[in-house]
Structures are given as structure tokens and as C-alpha cells.
Amino acid sequence: MAAQSRSSAYDCIVIGAGIQGSFTAYHLSKLRRRTLLLEQFLLPHSRGSSHGQTRITRRAYNQDFYTKMMAECYQLWAQLERESNTRLYRQTGLLLLGPEEDPEFHSTWRSLVQNRVPCQYLTAQEVQKRFPGVCLQLGEAAFIDQTAGVLYADRALRAVQDLFCSFGGAIHDGEKVVDIKPGSVVTVTTTSGVYQAKSLVITAGPWTNKLVAPLGLRLPLQTLKINVCYWKEKVPGSYGVPQNFPCFLGFHLNRAEHHIYGLPSNEYPGLIKVCYHHGNEVDPDERDREPKTPGLQEIPLLSDVIRKYLPGLEPKPAVIEHCMYTNTPDENFILDHHPSFQNIIVGAGFSGHGFKLSPVIGKILCALSLGKAPDCHMEPFRLQRFPKQLKSAL
Ligand SMILES: Cc1cc2nc3c(=O)[nH]c(=O)nc-3n(C[C@H](O)[C@H](O)[C@H](O)COP(=O)(O)OP(=O)(O)OC[C@H]3O[C@@H](n4cnc5c(N)ncnc54)[C@H](O)[C@@H]3O)c2cc1C
Structure with a gap:
């Protein structure tokens, strides 16, 4: 995963190799899209939100849409266990x-x-x-x-990243993104190189606002x-x-x-x-x-x-x-296009409960980056629910 200084053309660049960016990249490369996953720190690291050995997984939510999404998540976690030949889940209730x-x-x-x-x-x-x-x-x-239990988080993150690479994806760690130029082809500059892609997914966890602010967006995070x-x-x-x-x-x-x-x-x-x-x-x-x-x-x-x-x-x-x-103020995620740039997608605001849902979140972000409608109810995740912030951005 050495940093390189060169220009490249990708179908998609994903910024942030936490669990959400890694799952997005996994789904893209499974669909044979040329994908680059950029990470500012050397992997693995413990400075974001996805490190540590365990997370709780559950279907118990007071919002019905998460309970429903979790049905597919359990299937995708089991699929990941089979693909990686690694135990990732233990049912405890x-x-x-x-x-x-x-x-x-x-x-x-x-x-x-x-x-x-x-x-x-x-x-x-x-x-x-x-x-x-x-x-x-x-x-x-x-x-x-x-249905609930323990997900082995560090192992899961590694399994997703390894599979992404085995499907042909590229991870460049130790490369911080310092500039994003929107356009029909997006240009991303890092501390080591300049890359181009048809679409960009920003899954930068706690750093999201630092990356989207120069794109005229201030999210309520x-x-x-x-x-x-x-x-x-x-x-x-x-x-x-x-x-x-x-x-x-x-x-x-x-x-x-x-x-x-x-x-x-x-x-x-x-x-x-x-x-x-x-x-x-x-x-x-x-x-x-x-x-x-x-x-x-x-x-x-x-x-x-x-x-x-x-x-x-x-x-x-x-x-x-x-x-x-x-x-986010309502603790629901943000999974949406940038309001002015359709080929820039933001996945953020996982509000301390996004790990278990990451297989489906990755699928949604992958679909959005390909210009497709995700096959799940998207209303709770739209940027439009924060009209004040959006108005000031545009
Ligand atoms: C203590 C704790 C307990 C939790 N418990 C649960 C639980 O039991 N169940 C559950 O479902 N969820 C849980 N969560 C939540 C879950 O872990 C998070 O929702 C999830 O990890 C968020 O992942 P992420 O990919 O969005 O963020 P991150 O893991 O932070 O990934 C973002 C990545 O982007 C990189 N990045 C940022 N800026 C740049 C840049 N400029 N250039 C390149 N790279 C960049 C960062 O370095 C980072 O690696 C918990 C979280 C915590 C902290």
C-alpha cells in the first residue's frame, strides 16, 4: 500500500478507510469498478471511529427503518464471513x-x-x-x-479491505486528501499524488466537515x-x-x-x-x-x-x-449527493451506531456514486432535512 506520486483515472475514489469507506469500496470493486480508497493514516490506525475489537449488532431500534435494514446487514455480514473465511460475529443476544x-x-x-x-x-x-x-x-x-451479538470490528475492517484489494481495488494509506476539484471528472490531490475519477465518495468520519467546507457545504455534525x-x-x-x-x-x-x-x-x-x-x-x-x-x-x-x-x-x-x-442532530445518517455536484457523495454522521449497518451503508453509497437509486427508503438520510445549513451553503 505504498504512497505513489502519479495521475490515475478511476471510476470512483473513496476518501476514508474506516468501515463505511471500506465497505463502499468493497461493493464498487465487486461490481468491477476501478476504485481507489485513500486514507490519511497508515493502516491499521486507532484515531477515527472504526478501531477496537468489538461492536454491538442488533435489530432492536426504535426506528423501524433501521430494524428493516438490519435484516439485510445480517445476510451481508454472514457473506463476508464466508468470503474471508473469518469469524466476525458471535450471537449473544x-x-x-x-x-x-x-x-x-x-x-x-x-x-x-x-x-x-x-x-x-x-x-x-x-x-x-x-x-x-x-x-x-x-x-x-x-x-x-x-438476534443480537458481538461483531469483531478490527477483524471485520481488515476482511473488507483485504477482499476489496483481492477484487482489484487499490488502497493508498498514509495519503491525506488536501484538495478536491469538482467537475464531470473529479480531481483529488493528496500529500503524495493527484488522481481523477468519474465520482467521489467522502466517508471521512469526524473529519468530514474539514473536507466538505471548501466545497461550500457545512454539515450539522x-x-x-x-x-x-x-x-x-x-x-x-x-x-x-x-x-x-x-x-x-x-x-x-x-x-x-x-x-x-x-x-x-x-x-x-x-x-x-x-x-x-x-x-x-x-x-x-x-x-x-x-x-x-x-x-x-x-x-x-x-x-x-x-x-x-x-x-x-x-x-x-x-x-x-x-x-x-x-x-447529526437527529442521530440519523447522512447518505446523499452533494447538493451542487451530483457525482460527489457524502456518507457521514453515523452517530455512534453505524458499524453494524455498514454493509448496507456501503451498498447505498456505491449505488449513489453510480447514479443509481438505492433499493431502500432514503428519506431519513437526505441532506434536505437540514434546510438551514443547505441554504447557507448554496
Ligand atoms: C466507542 C464506540 C463504540 C461504538 N459502538 C458501536 C456499536 O456497538 N455498534 C455500532 O453499530 N456502531 C458502534 N459505533 C459506531 C461505529 O463504530 C461508527 O459509526 C463507524 O465506525 C464510523 O465509521 P466511518 O468510516 O464513518 O468513520 P472512521 O472510522 O472515522 O473513518 C473515517 C476515515 O477517514 C479518514 N480520513 C479523514 N480525513 C481524511 C483525509 N483528508 N484524507 C484521507 N483520509 C481521511 C480517517 O483517517 C478515517 O480513517 C461505535 C463507535 C465508537 C467510537
Whole structure:
């Protein structure tokens, strides 16, 4: 994957080799389109949103369109496992917890039932019997999405990139895109070369606004630094996969504003990952710099939740790693053409829940870059839902 200094003509250039750009490139090269995938850092790297060993996958969503999209995602993940001969998914189930009267709790349950997803409703007593390490509070209940589980993220990213190359695609890592010239042929300049293509897909994660601003677009994206916290089991093995401990997702636990989620012990023996689905706003180039003003204090909030809901864990994080979310105001994705340049496509704003959906997101971005209509409901992902920002851009 050496950087080269030369001009080339491609059918499509994809900027950003995170999971979304890599899946877009995979689908394009499978259709025999000459595709170049550009990445600013040497691969693999841990400075964006797609690194780390695990992600949760689930059909449980309070928006029906994601539950429906996930049906195809499961098929495409299984196909990727076969093509790469690599295990990428482990079914554990997902335990969803929250106040019985919570509207999001209700609509998520309804979406599972309406879409005939295998699921089961549990009272607090039933939860305690089945998962002794979990304590619900008064007025709370739970349900299980049985299809859910763990995706092996790093392995998946590598499998997609390797297959892309095996289909004839080219990855140039360590090449930062510094200029984009729109036109019927798009010209992309990097720190090492100049390339041309009939279409361009921008999947630059937290860096998206830095790339689209010179193209007259300012997207309503917020980049957040997420603390990825691992907590120690008091009795080793009590929250592990062999003990049938599931992934979990809490709605407003302890009145928290955002979700709290966790995965059974995997990355580090004896530690389980429990995180807050929010963080402090950062510039992606300065992710690890101390904030000037103290912002969200999510670790004490998580410690409190651990004490009450997961009493078999030490209420102090043993390891903290970092990752970034790129959020839209409604937490739905942006998958659309640039409003002025039809052959420039933007895939952004995955709002901390895009990994599981990446096989279908890649398919959608691939279709858009070929000037085709994706075979799924696109309304929730259109740029037009932010008319104010679009008006100022044009
Ligand atoms: C802590 C955490 C937990 C998560 N948990 C889940 C989960 O359980 N389930 C789930 O479905 N999703 C989850 N997500 C979300 C999911 O991981 C992201 O939605 C997804 O990884 C976003 O991928 P991306 O390709 O858009 O971004 P990225 O992975 O950030 O990729 C963008 C790439 O573009 C490159 N780039 C940027 N600018 C340039 C440039 N100028 N030139 C060249 N390259 C450039 C960057 O270096 C980067 O590699 C989680 C995310 C985090 C951070």
C-alpha cells in the first residue's frame, strides 16, 4: 500500500478507510469498478471511529427503518464471513433495560414485535433469575433481542479491505486528501499524488466537515470524544460469554440522558466494556488534548450505574480507551449527493451506531456514486432535512 506520486483515472475514489469507506469500496470493486480508497493514516490506525475489537449488532431500534435494514446487514455480514473465511460475529443476544413507561423502551419493543424479530419480554424478577449479575430498579423491565451479538470490528475492517484489494481495488494509506476539484471528472490531490475519477465518495468520519467546507457545504455534525471504559469483574468469569452474559443497552438508567451499553468480557479477560453513549465535543486532530473547560463527567455517572445495576463489577474503570462519534442532530445518517455536484457523495454522521449497518451503508453509497437509486427508503438520510445549513451553503 505504498504512497505513489502519479495521475490515475478511476471510476470512483473513496476518501476514508474506516468501515463505511471500506465497505463502499468493497461493493464498487465487486461490481468491477476501478476504485481507489485513500486514507490519511497508515493502516491499521486507532484515531477515527472504526478501531477496537468489538461492536454491538442488533435489530432492536426504535426506528423501524433501521430494524428493516438490519435484516439485510445480517445476510451481508454472514457473506463476508464466508468470503474471508473469518469469524466476525458471535450471537449473544441483547438485553434492553429501562423504565417500563419509557417511550423509547416501548417503541423499540414494538418495532421488534412488528418486524417478527425473535425477542422476549422479561420482568425484573425474570431478569434477576436469568442474569444474576444484573439488578433492575423499581418500575423497570427488560426485553431480549435474540438476534443480537458481538461483531469483531478490527477483524471485520481488515476482511473488507483485504477482499476489496483481492477484487482489484487499490488502497493508498498514509495519503491525506488536501484538495478536491469538482467537475464531470473529479480531481483529488493528496500529500503524495493527484488522481481523477468519474465520482467521489467522502466517508471521512469526524473529519468530514474539514473536507466538505471548501466545497461550500457545512454539515450539522458534532464530533465527540468517547471514553471506552472497561470494568473488572469481582468474580472472574461472571459476566463472560461462556456464562451466557449478553450485550446490553440501557434506556435512561439512573435518569441518564443517553444510552448506557455494555458487552460481555472479550478484549481483556476479566474486564467488561460499559460505556456512555455521549462525550465531549473535540477537534478530531486534537482528540487526546485535555479540554480547556471541564465538560461532561460521565465516569462518575457510569460508576453509579455499575454500583446499582451491575454490582458484580468494581465501580472504578480498570482501562479507558478513546474513540470518536460524529453525530447529526437527529442521530440519523447522512447518505446523499452533494447538493451542487451530483457525482460527489457524502456518507457521514453515523452517530455512534453505524458499524453494524455498514454493509448496507456501503451498498447505498456505491449505488449513489453510480447514479443509481438505492433499493431502500432514503428519506431519513437526505441532506434536505437540514434546510438551514443547505441554504447557507448554496
Ligand atoms: C466507542 C464506540 C463504540 C461504538 N459502538 C458501536 C456499536 O456497538 N455498534 C455500532 O453499530 N456502531 C458502534 N459505533 C459506531 C461505529 O463504530 C461508527 O459509526 C463507524 O465506525 C464510523 O465509521 P466511518 O468510516 O464513518 O468513520 P472512521 O472510522 O472515522 O473513518 C473515517 C476515515 O477517514 C479518514 N480520513 C479523514 N480525513 C481524511 C483525509 N483528508 N484524507 C484521507 N483520509 C481521511 C480517517 O483517517 C478515517 O480513517 C461505535 C463507535 C465508537 C467510537
